[in-house]
Amino acid sequence: MxxxxxxxxxxxxxxxxxxxxxxxxxxxxxxxxxxxxxxxxxxxxxxxxxxxxxxxxxxxxxxxxxxxxxxxxxxxxxxxxxxxxxxxxxxxxxxxxxxxxxxxxxxxxxxxxxxxxxxxxxxxxxxxxxxxxxxxxxxxxxxxxxxxxxxxxxxxxxxxxxxxxxxxxxxxxxxxxxxxxxxKGKIAMRVTVHGEGGHSSFAPQHVNAVEYAARIIAMVGERERRYEREGPFDGDFTVPHATTLATIIEGGVATNITPDHCSFVFELRSIDQNAAQADMQALIDEIESALLPSMQTLSPQARIEWQEQFSYPxxxxxxxxxxxxxxxxxxxxxxxxxxxxxxxxxxxxxxxxxxxxxxxxxxxxxxxxxxxxxxxxxxxxxxxxxxxxxxxxxxxx
Ligand SMILES: [Zn+2]
CATH class of the missing domain: 3.40.630.10 (Zn peptidases)
Structure with missing residues (x-):
């Protein structure tokens, strides 16, 4: 009817x-x-x-x-x-x-x-x-x-x-x-990569913030695929596992300058009330230990800044x-x-x-x-x- x-x-x-x-x-x-x-x-x-x-x-x-x-x-x-x-x-x-x-x-x-x-x-x-x-x-x-x-x-x-x-x-x-x-719960995180810039013709001497941001985003993507493969799973959700992805990015100044900063936002949606913050911290630790040493070898001031924008359980x-x-x-x-x-x-x-x-x-x-x-x-x-x-x-x- x-x-x-x-x-x-x-x-x-x-x-x-x-x-x-x-x-x-x-x-x-x-x-x-x-x-x-x-x-x-x-x-x-x-x-x-x-x-x-x-x-x-x-x-x-x-x-x-x-x-x-x-x-x-x-x-x-x-x-x-x-x-x-x-x-x-x-x-x-x-x-x-x-x-x-x-x-x-x-x-x-x-x-x-x-x-x-x-x-x-x-x-x-x-x-x-x-x-x-x-x-x-x-x-x-x-x-x-x-x-x-x-x-x-x-x-x-x-x-x-x-x-x-x-x-x-x-x-x-x-x-x-x-x-x-x-x-699902959600954490929205803003990440700012602080590198070191200069004339782009001297690229090997710089810490390219856009390039490091891209590597971090790739690691966020790898985490997403691990959730897809390994769970934890809850079949009552349409997407039955946690998800994570980058959503906004900005960085760079000119075509001939190695960018010294790049900022992006990514989110983590979790199915578990308690696991989200621990998962986020583990991801941050994994990224920093993979990337910070090579960044700081070139420039000791180079760093990655993490700012939680908001979260809800x-x-x-x-x-x-x-x-x-x-x-x-x-x-x-x-x-x-x-x-x-x-x-x-x-x-x-x-x-x-x-x-x-x-x-x-x-x-x-x-x-x-x-x-x-x-x-x-x-x-x-x-x-x-x-x-x-x-x-x-x-x-x-
Ligand atoms: Zn509403």
Whole structure:
């Protein structure tokens, strides 16, 4: 049966109206998200929720935690990020910060990643909060997820410090409303090779930074092929092992100068919560012991500089935890594990809160021009919140 043949969910229009308001705030990670947080905080406060706003050190960015329900029971977190990746308006058919409907899709930057989820939480909130809650609910909205999960640690610390911390976080990243029970972690590393330059006709006397960067990148590539051959493997991931690759490079000055510096970025995506930092250090040690001696024979000042740009932990499998077991009867089917990042690993590692990903929309549409969410996905998310509303009041569903 076609999705359009389904009757619209009764709260569909409310969700679309909330989404229209949320898309109108340009919360590209480079800008402040305060206006959006104020908007959401006012809405949840007016529904009677307790709200806490956590600012970053600049005061320009904020996280919101809105909660309701008993304090002596472990509850459920519904979590999303408020920032979006940049949008180049020239690549879009319509204004990325003005919600536009074409056929059964809603277009706008953040529609699927992940203001669509936030709009559904807002539309469902009156129903989720009506009556007596058996389990508390925490609606959490962070800043700066897209630039390395910078806001989520403060939320996780706050939740870990309350009387009875939550027992499960549902991260509403786009998963087409299937349960995702694992996610890779990531370390992004900037490497700067400091060599020694001069007129390129004297090349043998110099430490060519571009050439050494190329050798390091080749070793990063060899590490990748070793992961492919030797694992460790987890068949629940589409790419069932860790991956590593160089993504950005810059270096050199002119065609007749031996370059004295070259800088590049590479990433390591891990399937193991704990192994990533150790793997990264082993790779650094291997590269330095292979290349530094020959670099420093020519120039004692030559060196390789390593700067971690950001990292977030992998999200482990929460499916054996008590609250997951308790809520499992109302959860949609599982989709396995994903290689993209989310705040789930941060909730687990920083807040000790088991996490899953479950949200409307497809990751295929994220981070692209003409990002959209299918209206049918909004309906499915709202239908799940109907079940959650009954479940949090202790009713059988
Ligand atoms: Zn996202």
């Amino acid at each position: 076609s999705a359009l043949a389904q009757p619209p969910h009764p709260r569909r229009q409310a969700a679309i109206d909330h989404l229209e308001a949320l898309i109108g705030f340009d919360t590209t990670s480079a800008y402040s998200n305060r206006a959006l947080i104020d908007h959401m905080q006012a809405y949840f406060a007016q529904l009677g929720m307790e709200t806490v706003v956590l600012f970053d050190e600049t005061g320009e960015k904020a996280n919101l935690i809105a909660s309701a329900g008993p304090h002596d029971v472990s509850g459920i977190v519904l979590s999303g990020h408020t920032d979006v990746v940049p949008a180049n308006p020239r690549a879009w058919r319509s204004d990325p910060f003005c919600l536009t409907q074409r056929e059964a899709r809603l277009y706008g930057r953040g529609t699927c990643d992940m203001k669509g989820f936030a709009a559904c939480v807002m539309a469902a909130a009156p129903e989720l909060l009506s009556g007596e809650l058996t389990y508390p609910l925490y609606f959490c909205f962070s800043h700066d997820e897209e630039v390395g999960c910078l806001g989520a640690p403060a939320i996780a610390r706050h939740l870990a410090s309350i009387e009875t911390p939550p027992g499960l976080a549902i991260i509403g990243e786009p998963s087409e409303m299937h349960v995702v029970n694992g996610q 992998a999200m482990g499998d929460a499916t054996e935890t008590p609250l997951f077991k308790a809520i499992e009867p109302i959860l949609p089917s599982r989709a396995g594990k994903v290689s993209y990042g989310s705040e789930g690993g941060v909730f687990e590692v920083v807040g000790n809160i088991p996490s899953i990903i479950l949200g409307p929309g497809s990751i295929q549409q994220a981070h692209k021009p003409d990002e959209f969410i299918e209206i049918e996905q909004i309906d499915r998310c709202l239908a799940f919140f109907d079940d959650l509303a009954r479940w949090t009041k202790g009713a059988s569903v």
